[in-house]
Amino acid sequence: MKAPSAGTLMGHPKGLFLLFGTEMWERFGYYGMRALLVLYLVAAVEDGGFGWTNGDALRLYGTFTMAVYLTPLIGGWLADNFIGQRKAIILGGIFFSLGYFTLGIPKTMIPGFELEVFYFGLVLICTGNGLFKANVSSLVGDLYHEGDHRRDGAFTIFYMGINLGAFLSPLIVGYLGEQVNWHYGFIAAGCGMLIGLALQLTLANKYLGEIGVVPSAKLNQQNKANMASTALTKEEKDRTKVILVMSIFSIIFWVGFEQAGGLFNIYASSFTDRDLFGFEVPASWFQSLNAMFIILFAPVVASIWVGMGKKEPTSPVKFALAMVFLSLGFFVMVWATMVQGGDTSVKVSMLFLVFAYLFHTLGELCLSPIGLSMVSKLAPLKFTSLLMGAWFLCTAIANKLAGVVGSFVGEGEAQVENALAIFASVGIAGLVTGGIVFLSANKLVDWMHGAEGDTHRDLEDEFNEELSVTATHEGMTEEPIK
Template sequence: MNSNRQSDWLGHPRGLFLLCGTELWERFSFYAMRAILVLYLTDKTINGGLGWTTQDALNLYGIYTGLVYLTPVLGGWLADNFLGQRRSIIIGGALMAIGQFTLALPNSVIDPFELQAFYVGLGFLIVGNGLFKPNISTMVGQLYGEGDNRRDGAFTIFYMGINLGSLLAGIIAGTASIHYGWKAGFLCAGVGMLLSLVVQLLFANRLLGKIGVEPAAVEQRRQSGSTQKQPLTKVERDRLKVILVMSLFVIIFWAGFEQAGGLMNIYSQDYTNRMLGSFEVPAAWFQSLNPMFIIVFAPLLALFWRRLGASEPSSPIKFAMAMGFLSLGFVCMIGAALQQGADMSIKASMWWLVGAYFFHTLGELCLSPIGLSLITKLAPLRLMSVMMGTWFCANAVANYVAGFVGSHVGDAGPLAIFSGIAITSAVAGVLLILCSNKLVSWMHGAEGASALIDETMTEADKTLTEKPAVVA
């Protein structure tokens, strides 16, 4: 694995903060578009929207966000074998910028092909994201050597950068859309993507060195002196099993969490009393609650884990905690639905939404940065970007499920959907606790101070003691 030998800043390689800046503006671009996408689709055509039904808009939202998290598998494979991570990021970022500016084209320019241009813009965003998303996260892990205990903290800092971009996105794009129309919101997203590219192009060579330049599979073959693909060892197979099992629970978590951009977005727009005195809070602003809570609580939670020391819970237990917090968030939404009752003209208090986003954020902090760090600990170097893409693939399934579930709000009603998600996530948390010991044993010391013998065995030792399996 590559290591960054340049000077540190705040105890971490300076390259970490470059990657944070790159991802910050890319996430600004993504969340700016996400904050207004469903609202743009469902708005009346006289206001510049497309006038879709809520069900059609949420179905498209689920398909789009699903593809956004599915394409990183292919993008990771291309980076590992052909492009390298740095080149993949630049190409992917350029494609996403084109996509955002396509969405921002004025109707007077693209009439009568507005819908076709809309789909073309989404297509550029999906393909570009596939190249960008798995590789920026993988490069964070490559800044640190084996056994470096700063890695989890690095991903927490990286995650704060992500959510700072998200926080700015909801406020800026939401405000621009209100005053200048939906196209202005998409224009803000495009500018954010350009800033991400500029940051990466200006500073990557100086702060990242050779990290991400050479494809990982090519680098590993060069270092081993062999042109043949190496078989997976037993330790690697067990660790990949952990990734697979944890991915199944990730699907459940994100299927509930991603209601934020769909059903909960619609709920805040149509069924929530958003008045603060004489000021009506824009619905898009609620999308900024989650990143705001993350920026506030991420360092506190990181400090809490550190204070626990040897008593710090394992990743499966942290995932179980995430499921519990997700369930509590939807208990708040159940409260909102009960306050509203059967009379849809009655609007629920906005504080139910604030409570839901608060608990969902705590759950996200127990799952998302921990999961990203876990992939870089468990995945073999030659498969690192592919496995990061596979991790995001679980998000693809979750986002499709989220859109499908949310689109049936008209049939089942908000109370039934919120209750179903709360119960499902609670049950998933209990199951994770029950199987946590087995998952930890499959990690073979990848977590914790012990690191066991598996971390110090040479490849020759592993070849002698472990039977090779499927060729990677």
């Protein structure tokens, strides 16, 4: 589909910045709501919450975040085959907004139906997520012709929009929810989504033209027909094995990483001294650390990989390094619980969580190339969507398991000891998984059959490509595979 001639900004089509703003505000809404969800559920009824146990809240959180990774598979299929990306984005934005505003309905307005309305709001959010997520990023790639050297830089700009939204939302939405009223926080999340939706409705025709209007399946029917008759070669089978192995191992990483919105959130609220010069830092603000660290360190990590040249670690070695960083983050939290000495009345320094999030972000920056470029590099063309689905399925399973693992923190005096056991167990599991992958790295690289490290470009192009992958957030692909 031909991109519109609407001029450029900073050397890129103006449509890129429209998509940047759309995604930034959508992520603003989602990450703000996510920062509040568990805290809202466990808050006492007299404080406006539901008064759930930690276990019940974390199990629901796990189910919800699992759906976040499964619904885009359905939404992407609908967009590709029936409604097109543009309509999917609009519909997704509408469902998102309705979901946030549903959570924002005061309980006094729905006596006796508070829980049913809450669940309905979550269903609306999951529906909106399925239609919206990934469809915006597919339009970014369509703004550029094949081989356009600006493409990688465009994804870098786009993903910084995601991280900017993820950074700002806990600060604003979290503050309103925790310090003013839970429902005001959810309403603020809905307002953020409405801004993104308004940008699409008013500016998309001008800056995106016909991109994303026609379902991509109709544009690629001939390619699909050609692929259907092609049998997999031995190399393709080996590369498929790499994708499946790494997808399964990634479950351990995401089980640990996704404690951020769950168990870490509860720990921040209940066991962390959040006093800063007389101001109590909202627990939800810690959710901004991951995005802030990505913005700060993604260019650094990308520069390191590019600067290493031929000595740059292979994807399996980067994965093993990611697991080490994950474990370090959990061992920091083990230290925190040891400082408490099993006493739930003792609150620890905020620095423990800050360093835990720092190590986990460094791990995410190392892991990004695994899920984000591995499938596009290794997957046989006819199975790219299926194998990307396998990656998302494993991530979805990990999110559910993260909620289950976190739920073992329990209640009362045993919470600190239980948290110590959880943090230590995940940390050890991360080291063991990293060790297994590291020892298997050479075999996995052999199965890749030269798929990585065999191209040579100038340093600027290499840096832009590396940053476009490294700067991504939450393990999503830099663009859906066509």
